[in-house]
Amino acid sequence: MKTEERYDLGKLVTYKPNKRLPIYNWFRFKEAFSPNFVKLMLSQFDLHEGTWVLDPFCGVGTTLLASKERGVNAVGIDAHPVCSFVSKVKTRDYHLETLKESKRDVFSRRFEKLDLKGIDPLLRKAFSSYALEDVLFFKSEIGKIKDLVVRDFFVLALVVSAMRVSYAVKDGAVIRFFKKKHPPLRKVFRTTVKKFIRHLRKAEFKPCEIVVKQGDARRLDFLETESFDSVVTSPPYLNKLEYTRAFDVEEVLLKELIGIDSTKAYLGADRERGQGVFPKLDLPPIAKAYFSDMELCLREMYRVLREGGKAALVVGQGVFPDGIVESDVLTAKLAESVGFNAEKRIVVNKRVATRERTVKIGVALESILLLAK
Ligand SMILES: C[S@@+](CC[C@H](N)C(=O)[O-])C[C@H]1O[C@@H](n2cnc3c(N)ncnc32)[C@H](O)[C@@H]1O
Known part of the structure; x- marks a missing residue:
């Protein structure tokens, strides 16, 4: 897999640019990326009106809203009830x-x-x-x-x-x-x-179809095989798997106001899983469980993509007391094992990672993985 460094794109994979963007800024979600990142990928993949894009970890709907600006049809899935609700409300048509x-x-x-x-x-x-x-x-x-x-x-x-x-x-x-x-x-x-x-x-939207569902990216059986032209997404980051706890108040509020389905399906939650992935690597148990779940997600992405379809995944490396886990490289390996061709890793951010705030562990990278079926 080729690696390229493009730190000029670093900001695009963060929420920062969204703070000033109408609709994108309705709900603050630190883990979101920006519409300009999505639009860059839509252009790169030559997605035009009438084509279909999937975001199986849609968060607060950035991929969907950016696609709606371009007239590209989109399906978004998120396991968290608050995220899927926010995505729905942001992407609907209103009178x-x-x-x-x-x-x-x-x-x-x-x-x-x-x-x-x-x-x-x-x-x-x-x-x-x-x-x-x-x-x-x-x-x-x-x-x-x-x-x-x-x-x-x-x-x-x-x-x-x-x-x-x-x-x-x-x-x-x-x-x-x-x-x-x-x-x-x-x-x-x-x-x-x-x-x-x-x-x-x-807002300037073009006519298209946007579908949002609360669901689990490991099991997308309700989506047809080979029905998407592209995937643009960002899975939860390896050592930030529990950040959605930060939305407990919003979740209880939503439950009080309209009643919502609170079933959650976090990647890596079942620590018993995943002993078989990367058997030669000495990974923390949560990382093994995470990659075993990621493998299921990648399998589903591969299945629903058409032949020649492309995927862009924003992936952050994991920081653990004993060192950095190169989630981007490992995710690319898993992607290849399920049939993808891992075309390129574009490194867009690097951060010094520390333990107990002062002891340097290493440098954690954030990358865009470009995959092709
Ligand atoms: C990095 S965030 C995506 C942010 C999104 N790109 C945006 O701009 O808002 C990852 C998302 O994955 C969701 N998630 C975690 N486990 C999931 C699963 N098993 N299936 C679907 N979504 C899941 C989280 O709730 C979170 O919203």
């Missing part, structure tokens, strides 16, 4: 007049205090009682919306607004709680809804 009418309705009634009895303890920790009372009041207002697409739009805006006034602070996979003064939730919610509608009004 703006209906959203505006619903906005008038939702904000027209006078506040009514509802009983907080029976509310989830995590929500009590994460919010002031004023904020929670507002959440419950708006839950009942949003509940009156009959059109589920419109209802979900308001639910996402409410969750995002609630997080703005919440006591929760994310610290990697851990959530800490700090009480603080906050503006009234109804004010933040109204501003957020207005902003979301403004973003939609300015």
Whole structure:
């Protein structure tokens, strides 16, 4: 496999550029990549209107939204209920007049205090009682919306607004709680809804089909064999497998507001698995389980791609106390073992990795793997 260094592309595989991009910035997700990375890959793979792209780890829908800008059809799968919900809401087609009418309705009634009895303890920790009372009041207002697409739009805006006034602070996979003064939730919610509608009004999408499903990338039996022209994705990073714990408050909020399926299927979760992959390598058990799961995911990607189809995977190397695990190189090896031709590894970022904050372990790379069927 050829290796190329392109540190000029480093920023494109991070969330940073999305912070200022309408719709892309509706939900902050540090693990996301940017639409310009996706568009670069769509161009490189010559994907035009009418073709199909798959993102089996779609996160908050960057691949799907960028494809929608290009008129490329896309399917996105994510195991996390919050991610799949966010992806759905960001990529749907809306009738703006209906959203505006619903906005008038939702904000027209006078506040009514509802009983907080029976509310989830995590929500009590994460919010002031004023904020929670507002959440419950708006839950009942949003509940009156009959059109589920419109209802979900308001639910996402409410969750995002609630997080703005919440006591929760994310610290990697851990959530800490700090009480603080906050503006009234109804004010933040109204501003957020207005902003979301403004973003939609300015968006330039081309007609195409976008499908989002909560599911497991290891088992894509609902997708037809050889039905995609390309895969553009980024699997969870080896030593950041539990980062989705950081969305526990959003998840409980969503459960409270609309009820969601919380089944999760994290790669590497079953540590007993994977003793057979890379038998000669002395990998930590979680890494073995992870690669054994990755093999299943790659098999599925290979199956659903058409002959000649291409895949781009953004992969970060794993940092462990005993050293760096070269996940990009190992993923490429697995890809070849299931039939792919690993055409190129483009190294886009390198970071010094330390143990106990000071002891240098090595340099961890982040790469784009280009694969072909
Ligand atoms: C690196 S993030 C992808 C971010 C995405 N590229 C974006 O721009 O938002 C990896 C995603 O994989 C999801 N995931 C983890 N295990 C999964 C599985 N077994 N099947 C599908 N998705 C999974 C996580 O929930 C996470 O959203």
